[in-house]
Amino acid sequence: MKRVLLVAAVARNRVIGRGPDIPWQVPGEQAEFKKLTLGHALVMGRATFESIGRPLPGRTTIVLTRDRDWTPGHPEVLVARSMLDALAKAATLPDGEVIVAGGAQVYAEAISLASELVISEVPLEPEGDAFFPVIDPALWAESDREHFEGYDRVWYERV
Template sequence: MTPGGKRVVLVAAVARNGVIGDGPDIPWRIPGEQQRFKELTWGHVLLMGRTTYESIGRPLPGRTTVVLTRDPVWRAEGVFVAHDLDEALALADGLAGDVMVAGGAQVYAAALPVADEQVLSEVHLEPAGDVHYPRFDREAWVEASREPAEGYDVVRWVRRTA
């Protein structure tokens, strides 16, 4: 959760081998998977790293974008900029919607310890790639739902409470 109590949800498409990207590219095209991402994140804060943002090239409509970057002078029109995760989460507290973390790998890894949920499209492929979703302790999470789709399953993981 954020300091103000908003949910933090990691949203990713992850291949069987943990790959989420090959450089700035997604190594698959699965009909409907990106539409699910849009529906899930619509109306929320989209938190992403600078490289992920630059690979998209613009703020996505219907969402407020917060870009996480170590570069103190980096700016882009139509987005908020934060320089560490705490700053990003504090900034998100003043914006509408929950925090939907959209990558890349470093941002997922940084946000995983404070995440309340993960919504993972588990892609039924093992492509080559150099960007991986962080490993997580499955004992710390409960699989709350699994929805099969063509070429992937949408799995919602909720953090186990003590």
């Protein structure tokens, strides 16, 4: 099975979103996300995909949805009905690792299957309605930290 990484930008209060939006702008964070995810399978929920509006170039997009009638509108996007279905689809791809990229329900389901977390810690406490799961220190240990202007990128490995 391929390595599964959860990648997220998370505020101090665990907020990751408000409606379809990210409630902050941190210069450079999205460019770092692109560098980290290029060449990999990208698993995301339907609402996250729709907020982006298109598949991200250089990555295979797998969209999770329970809506049997939903279609992505892009022939290259794969549709999965469960996290296990998404991981099975990713296993057949030549892409490298599997990157889980949100939203909240997808992170909550995938965290027990992940081998690593890559968290951009944003030093803000915005209002929001989507939250990243609690990172349990009994299960996850910080293995690396990179400082960027406006955020830290923190790598966690499963204990």
